[in-house]
Amino acid sequence: MKRYSLRRRLIAAVLGLECALVAGLSGATLLYIWREQMHGFDLMVRGRTDSLLGQVHDAEDAADNVTITQGALDLPSGDLWMARDTSGRILAQSTMWSTAAEREFGTTQTQHDFRLYRQTFRGLELHGVRQIDADDNSPGIARPVTIFYAAPLAPVYAAMSRAMRFVVAASLLLLLLTTGALAWLLERGLAPLEELSEAAREMTPRHPRFLAPRSARATAELAVLAGALESATQRLEEAFVQQQVFVNDAAHELKTAVTIIKSSLQLLASRPRSTREYARGLESCMADCARLEELVQRMLQLARFEREPASGGAYCDLAEVARDVATQMERLAEIREVAISVRAPASAIAPLEEDASASLLANLLLNAVQHTPPGGSVTGAIFVGAGITVEIRDTGRGIAPEDIPHLFERFWRGDSSRARSTGGAGLGLSICKAIVDSCGGEIEVTSQLGVGTCVKVRLPLVAGSDVVRELSAVS
Secondary structure, X not given: OOOOOHHHHHHHHHHHHHHHHHHHHHHHHHHHHHHHHHHHHHHHHHHHHXXXXXXXXXXXXXXXXXXXXXXXXXXXXXXXXXXXXXXXXXXXXXXXXXXXXXXXXOOOOOOEEEEEOOEEEEEEEEXXXXXXXXXXXXXXXXXXXXXXXXXXXXXXXXXXXXXXXXXXXXXXXXXXXXXXXXXXXXXXXXXXXXXXXXXXXXXXXXXXXXXXXXXXXXXXXXXXXXXXXXXXXHXXXXXXXXXXXXXXXXXXXXXXHHHHHHHHHHHHHOOOOOHHHHHHHHHHHHHHHHHHHHHHHHHHHHHHHHHOOOOOOOOEEXXXXXXXXXXXXXXXXXXXXXXXXXXEEEEOEEOOOHHHHHHHHHHHHHHHHHOOOOOOEXXXXXXXXXXXXXXXXXXXXXXXXXXXXXXXXXXXXXXXXXXXXHOOOOOHHHHHHHHHHHOOOEXXXXXXXXXEEEEEEEEEOOOOOOOEEEEEEEO
């Protein structure tokens, strides 16, 4: 994927908007100047036409022709003009006037443009009336006159050219100044993001913890991202530590199991043995291999439950699974002279797969049976309300308060001697916690030395499940 610079994109976007704004403003300014120039030019042309009309003179009576004294006119030499009376007689005209110029005029008194002599002219045709010798007692003599007048637009074009050069130069200078200011402002504005990126680049596999800089936490747009990164890296660091502890503990457990098997084989081969001794030695090695296999299976099971959260569509009847697991545990409880009983409703639909539910209940009941002395009892109960609650109680020797926080740690066992008689590899409760966490549940342990232990599991209830809330005893 091609990388791009956020700063450059922002500068380009803002400059694009500025260019569009400057172009629109410049266009509007030039249009306004053009309209004002043309309005002033039209007034000038009309004024010169009226001035020409004012130069019409009369003779002694009304029968005489009107005249225009050419020498009294003060009109630019580059203008085109001509005046004539009603009979068509030309009273006066400019030196540049020609019949071609007359053909360019219309029949209205509005200004219009035309091209002549490689120039653009703007002119009008005025049908005026000159009142001669008018006073209070007499309206005077009306002399109709037609005047054609046009002036070149070159001064307007020159003024527009100057205005355009000024507007363009001012716009370019403005863009140059704003570009520098924009780059400086963006540099300051994006500084918290740069510091956040720099802090992220300092993360390494050995030091995955991320600490957001103060500038990022103080920026509203970055505070959420900084907090999310800190939280994510904290969980990542905890996962790394947990993984490292798991690998170390697993290596220790596997090494211990392999060492026991190796020692048994070395002892068996140290001197000649009878057939019975070889049989007992191999039987002991097979038992050690079975324990090693069980350890590996539990490690794989724990890894699976931690890696795969409970599927959204998975569910099972926890009450039925509890009854099946209790039946399977009856033989072990009988051997250890422990009474076991489970109470469960007719149905309790939990958001777990059946094998996960069986592992959860089997581990909890097995732990309780193994840590209950002969003559004791283990009771289980399942309650259905807003959620599903599972309680496993025993009358064992209990757990010391300082040991309870470590119960769900991998390979942790309260028996520091790790004797085989304690049973298990310290993964049972870790597996239980992984299963419960996978479906958003909770698990807690309470215990009292010399009285017993209670493990309580709370699971969400599958929405829409038809459960029976009445409890029925199942032995």
